[in-house]
Amino acid sequence: MRIGIFGAGAMADALGTRWAAAGHELMITGRTVGKARALADKWGAHTDSFEEVAEFAEVALIAVLYQGMTSTLAQIGDALRGKVIVDCNNPVEVEHFTLVTTPGRSMAQEIERVTGGHVVKAFNLCHARVWQGTHRCSTAAALSCPTVVTIPPRWTLRAD
Numbered sequence: 707m708r709i710g711i712f713g714a715g716a717m718a719d720a721l722g723t724r725w726a727a728a729g730h731e732l733m734i735t736g737r738t739v740g741k742a743r744a745l746a747d748k749w750g751a752h753t754d755s756f757e758e759v760a761e762f763a764e765v766a767l768i769a770v771l772y773q774g775m776t777s778t779l780a781q782i783g784d785a786l787r788g789k790v791i792v793d794c795n796n797p798v799e800v801e802h803f804t805l806v807t808t809p810g811r812s813m814a815q816e817i818e819r820v821t822g823g824h825v826v827k828a829f830n831l832c833h834a835r836v837w838q839g840t841h842r843c844s845t846a847a848a849l850s851c852p853t854v855v856t857i858p859p860r861w862t863l864r865a866d
């Protein structure tokens with residue numbers, strides 16, 4: 707799958723590294739070109755403008771701090787319309803870890819409104835180290851990337 711990654715920080719590194727290892731084709735872009743290039747080199751991938759990465763992507767990951775979201779969405783333009791966008795972001799200020807979004811409006815809704823993509827909220831509830839696969843979040847379970855959670859048999863998921 708062709709995955710376009712917007713943002714070149716810890717989450718891009720954690721998820722992109724696992725996706726590259728799984729054989730996906732990646733392109734990455736970010737505010738600091740050198741950081742995006744370093745990750746692209748690590749994965750054997752390419753970096754380009756926000757617009758080009760959006761054109762390339764079948765699926766996109768947006769992984770930027772909330773301060774950078776407006777400019778990121780503006781640079782992406784229209785090329786993610788109708789595509790799946792993975793939103794791993796937590797729009798919080800870091801001093802008290804409180805939401806910065808307007809009550810009743812989520813960042814996911816804003817991404818969907820601006821891009822016209824189909825937003826999936828994912829990966830935002832665990833630290834990047836968990837997604838790197840090097841950190842166990844309990845004594846019993848390790849999380850796998852991108853979609854599988856390994857659940858010990860004694861844990862049962864119930865609909866009720």
Ligand SMILES: NC(=O)c1ccc[n+]([C@@H]2O[C@H](COP(=O)([O-])OP(=O)(O)OC[C@H]3O[C@@H](n4cnc5c(N)ncnc54)[C@H](OP(=O)(O)O)[C@@H]3O)[C@@H](O)[C@H]2O)c1
Pocket residue numbers: 712713714715716717718736737738741769770771772773774775777778794795796797798829830831832833834835
């Ligand atoms: N780190 C985690 O453990 C974790 C876990 C779950 C969810 N998240 C969420 O995932 C998202 C990415 O987190 P991260 O840890 O990968 O962040 P990060 O390493 O600090 O940076 C991610 C990207 O955001 C860009 N950025 C920051 N401020 C910007 C601004 N004002 N304008 C434009 N771009 C800006 C950075 O550009 P520069 O490199 O140029 O600064 C970088 O490309 C955040 O929303 C965070 O809440 C993080």
